Amino acid sequence: xxxQVLSWSRxxxxxxxxxxxxxxxxxxxxxxxxxxxxxxxxxxDMQWVAYALAPVLAVPVxxxxxxxxxxxxxxxxxxxxxTAQAAAVYGVxxxxxxxxQQWPGIPRTIGLLQPLIFxxxxxxxxxxxxxxxSDPGRMARQIEGRLLIYGAGNAGVQTATAIGITGQYKLIGxxxxxxxxxxxxxxxxxxxxxxxxxxxxxxHQVTDILLALPRASRERRNSIIxxxxxxxxxxxxxxxxxxxxxxxxxxxxxRELDVEDLLGRTPVPPDTDRLARDLTGKxxxxxxAGGSIGSELCRQIVLQRPRQLLLLDHSEFGLYAIHQELxxxxxxxxxxxxxxxxxxxxxxxxxxxxxxxxxxxxxxPAIVYHAAAYKHVPMVESNAGEGIANNVFGTxxxxxxxxxNTVARFVLISTDKAVRPTxxxxxxKRMAELVLQALAEEGAPVFLDGSPGSGSSxxxxxxxxxxxxxxxxxxxGSVVPLFRRxxxxxGPLTVTHAEVTRYFMTIPEAAQLVLxxxxxxxGGDVFVLDMGTPVxxxxxxxxxxxxxxxxxxxxxxxxxxxxxxxxxxRPGEKLYEELLIGDNPEPTAHPRIMKAHEPCLSWAxxxxxxxxxxxxxxxxxxxxxxxxxxxxxxxxxxx
Numbered sequence: 001x002x003x004q005v006l007s008w009s010r011x012x013x014x015x016x017x018x019x020x021x022x023x024x025x026x027x028x029x030x031x032x033x034x035x036x037x038x039x040x041x042x043x044x045d046m047q048w049v050a051y052a053l054a055p056v057l058a059v060p061v062x063x064x065x066x067x068x069x070x071x072x073x074x075x076x077x078x079x080x081x082x083t084a085q086a087a088a089v090y091g092v093x094x095x096x097x098x099x100x101q102q103w104p105g106i107p108r109t110i111g112l113l114q115p116l117i118f119x120x121x122x123x124x125x126x127x128x129x130x131x132x133x134s135d136p137g138r139m140a141r142q143i144e145g146r147l148l149i150y151g152a153g154n155a156g157v158q159t160a161t162a163i164g165i166t167g168q169y170k171l172i173g174x175x176x177x178x179x180x181x182x183x184x185x186x187x188x189x190x191x192x193x194x195x196x197x198x199x200x201x202x203x204h205q206v207t208d209i210l211l212a213l214p215r216a217s218r219e220r221r222n223s224i225i226x227x228x229x230x231x232x233x234x235x236x237x238x239x240x241x242x243x244x245x246x247x248x249x250x251x252x253x254x255r256e257l258d259v260e261d262l263l264g265r266t267p268v269p270p271d272t273d274r275l276a277r278d279l280t281g282k283x284x285x286x287x288x289a290g291g292s293i294g295s296e297l298c299r300q301i302v303l304q305r306p307r308q309l310l311l312l313d314h315s316e317f318g319l320y321a322i323h324q325e326l327x328x329x330x331x332x333x334x335x336x337x338x339x340x341x342x343x344x345x346x347x348x349x350x351x352x353x354x355x356x357x358x359x360x361x362x363x364x365p366a367i368v369y370h371a372a373a374y375k376h377v378p379m380v381e382s383n384a385g386e387g388i389a390n391n392v393f394g395t396x397x398x399x400x401x402x403x404x405n406t407v408a409r410f411v412l413i414s415t416d417k418a419v420r421p422t423x424x425x426x427x428x429k430r431m432a433e434l435v436l437q438a439l440a441e442e443g444a445p446v447f448l449d450g451s452p453g454s455g456s457s458x459x460x461x462x463x464x465x466x467x468x469x470x471x472x473x474x475x476x477g478s479v480v481p482l483f484r485r486x487x488x489x490x491g492p493l494t495v496t497h498a499e500v501t502r503y504f505m506t507i508p509e510a511a512q513l514v515l516x517x518x519x520x521x522x523g524g525d526v527f528v529l530d531m532g533t534p535v536x537x538x539x540x541x542x543x544x545x546x547x548x549x550x551x552x553x554x555x556x557x558x559x560x561x562x563x564x565x566x567x568x569x570r571p572g573e574k575l576y577e578e579l580l581i582g583d584n585p586e587p588t589a590h591p592r593i594m595k596a597h598e599p600c601l602s603w604a605x606x607x608x609x610x611x612x613x614x615x616x617x618x619x620x621x622x623x624x625x626x627x628x629x630x631x632x633x634x635x636x637x638x639x
Contacts, residue, residue, distance in 0.1 A: 018059055020125060025054040028118035032110050046103040050110060053097065058118070061090045083122055091115030145169050145207040148200065148233075150224060152176035152191050156212035159238060160189060172204045194227070201231050207549065211237045225547065234549030278367070278519040279304035281339075285365040286311060287350055287398060288372030290318020293413055295325075296511035297369050302326055308342045310363055313372070314349040350394030353401065360405035369518070370398050371413040373429065380425035381571045385620030388613060391428035396435050396610070399464065403439070406461045411518040412436055414468040414526075420635030423573065427629040427636045431613070433526065434632065436464040437600035440524030465521035467514045468596070469505060469529035479537060483544050491553075492563035493541045500575050501534045517593050524600075528585060530592040538564065599634060606632075 029051050033041035043051055065086035095111030102108075147163070149156045152174040163169050173190040175197060176182065182193045192200055200206060209228060213221060228235055284301055288294035289311035295318075302309055309326070313319040323345040330341050344363070348355045350372050360368075373391045374380050380387035395412060402410045414433055417426030440463075486493045505513075510529065517527035545552050545562045553560025569575070585594035601609075609632055616624035626638050 018062075021058060021062060021122065022055040024121040024125065025058045025118055026051055028114050028121055029054045029110070031117050032114035035113060036107050036109055045105055047105050049103055050098070050106050050114075053094065054114065054118070057093050057097075058090050061086050061093070065089075080123065080126070083126065084119065087115055087119040087122065090118070145234075146205055147171050148173060148175055148192075148197070148206050148209045149212050150175045150209055151212035151216075152178070152181050152186060153212070153215075155214050155238060157186055159210065159212050160187065169208070172200065172206055175209075194224075197228070198231065201233055206233055208234045208236065211235065214238065229543065229546045232549055232551070235547045274519050275304050275515055279306050279515070282306050282366040283308040283363055284310065285359070285363070285368045287313070287368070287370050288413075289313045290315050290322050291371060292507055293511060293514075294369075294371035295322045296507045297371060297514060298322055298326060299329075300508070300511050300515060301369075302329060302341050302343075305339050305341055307339075308344060308363065310344045310346055310359070310365060312346045312348060312350075312359070314347065316347060319345050319347060350397055351389060353397040356397050356401040357404060360401045360407060364405065365407055367409045367411070367518070368398060368402055368407050369411045369413065369514070370395060372398075373413070373432075375415070375425065377417070377423050377425045377573055378570045380428070381423050383620075384424045384622045384625050385617045387424050388428050388431075388617040388625055391425070392431045392435065392610075393614060393617070395432040399436060399439055399462075402462045408461075409463045409465070409518060409521060410436070411514065411521070412464070412466040413514060414466045416468060416470040418468060420637070421633065422637055423571070424625070424629070424638075427633045430633045430636075431629065433466050433468075433598070434601055434606060435610070436466055437524055437526070437598070438603040438606045440464040441600065441602065463521050463523045465518060465523070465525040465527065467517045467527045467529065469510055469513070470502060479540065480544075483541055487544065487548055487550075487562065490562070492565040493545065494565050494567050495537050495541055496567055496569050496573060497575060498538055498566055500537045500569070500573070502537060504535050505529065513590070513593060516590055517588075520588055520590070520593070526596040526598045527588070528594045528596045530594060601632070 030041055030043075033043070033047070033050075065082050067083060067086055091111070091114075094115060095108070098106060098108055098111040147169040149160055149171070153176075156174055156176075160171055160174075163171060171189050173192055174181075174186060175192050175194060177194050179193075181191045184191050197209075209231070211221070211224070213224070216224075225235065279301055284306045286294050286297050286301065286309070289298050290313040294313070298309060298311060311319060311323055311326075313322075323343060326343050330343065346359060348359070350356060350370075372394060374383075374387045380391075399410060401407075412432060415426065415429050417423065418430035418433060419426075421427045421430060483493050513529045517525075517529070520527070541564050542552055545564070550561035551559075553563045585596050588595055609628055613625065613628045615621075616628060629636050630638070
């Protein structure tokens with residue numbers, strides 16, 4: 001029957017509701033007379049006027065307040081307030097008419113009693129209609145979880161209302177540390193204090209805790225998440241506000257905790273004034289624009305409104321994806337009304353010098369952010385020639401193109417794996433740093449017609465700088481997406497070594513700091529980002545398991561949900577990463593950016609070694625490649 005009612009035309013539904021309101025208005029009048037006269041009433045004489053007057057006044061007022069345009073399935077507080085306002089206006093009109101006409105046999109108190117009774121009847125009818133029509137299968141559907149909402153503010157209450165429509169969760173209550181809310185209830189759901197969580201979880205068999213704390217500081221979120229780690233519950237955070245507003249929130253719409261929550265690190269906001277001076281109105285080129293770091297750089301650069309943003313990548317799909325995303329951002333009304341940003345997608349490889357030089361000559365970028373690189377350690381270890389060609393000589397090509405076209409600033413995205421590396425990837429990134437350091441010192445032109453050539457020294461109008469940082473959480477090669485996939489598959493989570501430790505940073509923070517460091521460069525700088533405290537990968541794996549409401553199955557144990565399996569170090573992998581080769585880094589104006597003083601080679605000394613490395617890379621002579629790297633890269637010890 002519900003389906004039949006829902007399939008009726010709008011006019012049919014409108015007439016049916018109006019008819020019900022007429023019946024309720026007449027019923028309320030009968031109840032008002034019966035209460036006032038203290039007997040079951042039957043109208044006579046002028047009392048019929050009051051019975052006719054009630055629907056004649058009520059229906060036009062309800063139409064004026066839009067009560068017949070409401071969709072009962074989604075009736076909320078605003079609709080109830082509108083109903084109360086309409087009933088109040090109706091009551092004033094009815095009482096005024098009865099007071100003015102003073103018809104015999106009609107007590108004036110009817111003008112007070114009848115509107116109150118009518119309001120109750122209308123409110124009950126709307127509530128019943130919402131409950132009956134909201135979801136035909138709601139009563140039969142199995143509840144998928146028992147939920148606590150952490151946060152009894154507006155976000156938590158609105159979330160509880162949206163969840164109530166679906167019926168997929170049984171809401172046990174709210175958690176809030178506001179003493180004025182504790183031991184009270186919100187829409188029938190009790191509010192507990194943080195000290196009660198463990199007891200409530202056990203007593204009510206809670207399966208999920210939802211964080212509804214959109215305005216909480218990162219420190220507070222981290223503290224709350226840490227306090228919940230030992231509980232056998234799945235901890236998630238609010239879905240997007242658009243999903244909440246749609247009324248279609250389901251258990252699958254709740255998001256897993258952000259990587260910032262897993263990391264427990266508070267980002268430092270960038271100096272937006274400095275970034276605006278450096279980027280606004282300029283032509284900016286980003287290589288590797290479709291990658292994890294490159295795409296985030298593009299997102300943050302476009303917010304500074306460069307005149308033109310050049311997106312370069314050799315992956316057609318990656319380039320298409322970031323171009324579409326940035327186009328959507330730039331076409332948003334609040335963005336497009338200001339100075340427009342021209343987005344130029346460019347397909348090409350940094351190994352093609354002619355293409356790179358032509359692009360720089362055509363578009364004349366003021367700044368180049370060079371993020372294009374092969375970064376996966378085992379992959380580069382197995383393909384050393386390609387890794388060297390792309391990471392070292394791709395950088396060399398872009399540097400030469402920048403020099404020849406007087407690009408003002410060239411920023412290389414480097415890595416902590418360049419410090420005393422045990423793998424070809426890290427050594428190749430240190431070689432790229434050495435190339436830029438030599439160019440910054442001497443300003444020598446570079447020729448690459450099959451091999452690098454020495455050339456003669458000349459003035460250098462390009463400011464070369466390098467920014468070195470560790471792993472980024474959530475990137476294509478990060479452990480976090482890997483662990484999430486393994487959790488979804490029921491495990492095991494694979495960790496290469498029980499003691500392997502890494503520095504971590506979120507992609508947005510890394511990109512912000514790269515832009516910030518690039519804006520501070522004066523030439524030849526090696527900037528090192530403060531990565532905070534290194535994190536044990538094993539601890540990160542345990543944290544993700546526990547925050548999913550599961551338990552770790554220890555070695556040899558028969559209990560536990562998810563196994564963490566030690567697989568052994570991969571080729572070229574280190575237990576610990578470092579950020580500095582030398583000591584005593586120099587602080588900068590930004591609290592999370594340091595300036596390193598690293599040794600470098602002159603261009604004259606570097607040139608013959610680059611020739612030898614190029615020839616070895618062309619034929620993938622791994623022994624020759626590693627031999628050259630051992631001579632040039634301080635601390636390189638191939639595994």
